[in-house]
Amino acid sequence: NAGVTQTPKFRILKIGQSMTLQCTQDMNHNYMYWYRQDPGMGLKLIYYSVGAGITDKGEVPNGYNVSRSTTEDFPLRLELAAPSQTSVYFCASSWGLEGTYNEQFFGPGTRLTVL
């Protein structure tokens, strides 16, 4: 199993450009998440999904959009990139049951710089 894969590994964007961060997991997990990690800081939840077709906002959703058309894929879309979105983005997945918290498996991250 490859686990959670993310592409690209690095990206530089100009202000106002758009891009999609890709995330794929092959563990048949129903829960998927997107986090951002700013330098020297903890992770903040952007969006999460409890299954295909179901997504919801986390702590810092502004400026981002997500979709979940399949169990495996959970892309994160930045429509109008801003310098404040310079960060490392991590995708994660877990097998979730309502009422419990289950181990999240993280991808290697995408380092995004907006200039």
Added chain:
Amino acid sequence: LAKITQPISMDSYEGQEVNITCSHNNIATNDYITWYQQFPSQGPRFIIQGYKTKVTNEVASLFIPADRKSSTLSLPRVSLSDTAVYYCLVGDGVTDSWGKLQFGAGTQVVVTP
């Protein structure tokens, strides 16, 4: 939301025990406490999880007092490879609360020979 506080950094020597305490005063009844380890340029990796009392696995122990307002991750006999950032996570799996999952700011542990 549970406010999570953990030390910024801790230093240790090889072979010693390292204890990292996380404070979560507003923890909710349904919240679990989970710890992750992160190496540079990698995603976090699950270490241990608990709800109350003590949990032990092959790499760590987690101590949670009765009031659950804090928790302590214990790493026995650390080695150089335990140098990493350790994150405390508080949250539950109730569907409408997933958006409230919170990571602490992380504790940088440096192990020296």
